[in-house]
Amino acid sequence: MADKVLMKGNEAIAEAAIIAGCRHYFGYPITPQTEIAAYMAKRMPKIGGTFLQAESEIAAINMVYGVASTGLRVMTSSSSPGISLKSEGLSYLAGADLPSFIVNVQRGGPGLGGIQPSQSDYFQATKAGGHGDFRMIVLAPASVQEMAELTVHGFDLADKYRMTSMILADGTMGQMMEPVSLDFKIAEPVEKPWATTGTQMKREHNIVNSLFLSPDVLERTNFERFKKYDTVCENEVMYEEYMMDDAEICIAAFGIAARVSKNAIVEARKRGIKVGMIRPITLWPFPEKQFAAAAEKVRAFISVELSMGQMIEDIRLAVNGKAPVTLCNRVGGMIPSPDEVLDAIIKVSEGGNN
């Protein structure tokens, strides 16, 4: 294994994107993800890439559309309010079946909100990235190493399925430094015969477009796209199980909430409480089969979130009434302490399920 270096999560994303072959970055600064743009500004000119600070987030996402149309790897990054501005573009990317890679290092909302960490864009990322019927692959790293690994994986998935993949991180993941190894296997490049790269007068024009005025054609493209989504659900679910073998209580948490929960689980185990965790790494596709299976064994679930309770809806759908699901949360940039999670575990363990 190559030497480990200390990097901020944001920097790890940027370097991993470059390793993955991304040579086009478009963005607009916003805390807490600005290091991605700063890193790209420094590195891209040296490796023949393009760094461009756009005039707005909307401009940046449409530049992504442009480069994606030519089949090249391209990305943009922002934080919560900036992602809202990009949502029109995300819908157009989906409608045109373009691969793209987007990073959301979340901060507290709604509105301008604050700049401290949050996970309250879960709904937006997994269910409502923009108008129309579409999905994005949503990846939730819980370490700087995963920030890097899931970036490379995100580019691969985007190309493989011709869709957007998004890193849904938060301020702590972006700002923290941890040792990271940047020794990656890069997948074989995917052929992109659909890309608009010039016909050389040798083939028909390729058209990249999301406008389908004929309802029957538009219906067909939607049905076909959702068949592709079924394949993604079948093949691309990622999750980590932690101390689930004998668990009677299952915590569900991703990103920073999962890191905090691990401390609480260790403490709870010292007190003899059998608690474990399922950490979704893909938020879409959601590991619903894993939660459904866990519902056959455990007697209660606790969703630990930095939101008013968003992922908890997917857990309840997967658990399907077989066990109670309670929420342990902080919002607005606050993060639950391990003690708060431990209290929630103890409460559930003692039977106070609601």
Next chain:
Amino acid sequence: METTQYLIAGFGGQGILFAGKFLAYKGLTDEKNVSWLPSYGPEMRGGTASCSVIISDSPVGSPIVSKPDILIAMNLPSLDKYEDSVAPGGIIFLDSTLIERQVRRTDVTVYRVPATQMASDNKIPTLANMIIMGKVLAVTGQFDDEAGVTAGLKKVISAKRSDMLDVNLNAMKLGYNA
């Protein structure tokens, strides 16, 4: 399975994040698991800055230090804010040039280092952070191996500024002997 949680706090500009980075890199060169989490946002531009550093034999869970084993307080607001959070039996290092009051806790060990005054006397006014860091390493038994300290410093000081290596090392030695 040993884990040490550090919280370093002071004014923006005192080199709080740099001192934390040194600790993290030192941990990395010692082949430990480490995490470094800064406060970010407006406080970096003049207000209170803090950073959480965790060095552990096992993988680090939450990177947020809420009950530090070691608090390094570089100004009074930091001591006021974090004194109560220190784990029982923990250690508080404070810059006694800027903090006149005594520590109220009786279940912690306190080291008072006049770091800002020492930095000024030695004409290295920006290195109070590393002077106090020298004391931290001395007390925690991490200065025995000067090569390890230098290795950590080399990682945190960019090659372009390699002239700063000795200056930082000497600042730490001042703290070590304080």
